Amino acid sequence: MADAKAHVARPLSPHLQIYRWSWTMAMSIFHRATGVALYAGTVLLAAWLLALASGPAAYERLAWLYGSPVGLVVLFGYTWALMHHMLGGVRHLVWDFGHGMEPGTRMTMARMTLILSPILTILIWVVGFAMR
Amino acid sequence: MAKEVGQNRAGSMRTSLARVKGLGAAHHGVEHWWLHRVTALSNIPLVISFVIIVASIAGRPWPEAIRVISHPFVALLLILCVVSITNHMRLGLQIVIEDYVHEKGLKIAAVIANNFFAAVIAAACLFSILKISFGRVPLPPV
Numbered sequence: 001m002a003d004a005k006a007h008v009a010r011p012l013s014p015h016l017q018i019y020r021w022s023w024t025m026a027m028s029i030f031h032r033a034t035g036v037a038l039y040a041g042t043v044l045l046a047a048w049l050l051a052l053a054s055g056p057a058a059y060e061r062l063a064w065l066y067g068s069p070v071g072l073v074v075l076f077g078y079t080w081a082l083m084h085h086m087l088g089g090v091r092h093l094v095w096d097f098g099h100g101m102e103p104g105t106r107m108t109m110a111r112m113t114l115i116l117s118p119i120l121t122i123l124i125w126v127v128g129f130a131m132r
Numbered sequence: 133m134a135k136e137v138g139q140n141r142a143g144s145m146r147t148s149l150a151r152v153k154g155l156g157a158a159h160h161g162v163e164h165w166w167l168h169r170v171t172a173l174s175n176i177p178l179v180i181s182f183v184i185i186v187a188s189i190a191g192r193p194w195p196e197a198i199r200v201i202s203h204p205f206v207a208l209l210l211i212l213c214v215v216s217i218t219n220h221m222r223l224g225l226q227i228v229i230e231d232y233v234h235e236k237g238l239k240i241a242a243v244i245a246n247n248f249f250a251a252v253i254a255a256a257c258l259f260s261i262l263k264i265s266f267g268r269v270p271l272p273p274v
Contacts, residue, residue, distance in 0.1 A: 029200070042221065050260050124183055
């Protein structure tokens, strides 16, 4: 079967590089990228909860790591990925039900993901620091 | 009965049973797609709760963090959040794997590894939340 397939040069649908970039395409790719980043980042969540359950010594070490400059940058990036993926998810849910597919609307919706996600991220961090 | 098989719809090769099951050629129907959407929906309120919980704990000393998480309502929200996101990410990454990994053996291995990863993350998080909220973590007196 595999050999028979290899001999026939079937037409393939063109891959990404052939298309002109659009907001919907860029945000769709970014949605997948943030999803994969969030996937990997769940290790940070599991480590945080395990450290909490392990006791004060383990938690202090982890809190130091997460509170270091590198840790803060990673966590800030993680918050942004989370907000971006959540907004993108809502957008895709709306599209799944057949709404907002008009040319102007869908581009606006894609743009709003990129505009709102950093705003929400900064808001969360400002509120987070204000509660200290 | 046998006469009707394959003649349930003009031009259709599908049997009556296949049509009733409605699972399509892959025999899985839309389970994967649908659960991905259902968990996307449940993720919205749960992730918002998660962000609020984490923001209220971040930078606090250990006993305060433990007191927040051991509250039944907070623990319940965190448990639901972990169940929802680990399932959502498992379904999501499987789509990514199936899109980019074309070699059959490697694809199966990657999908299995994906399931294992999601299960380990879920178990680690749930165990920790339960251990904390059941008071199995010694807390200094208030």
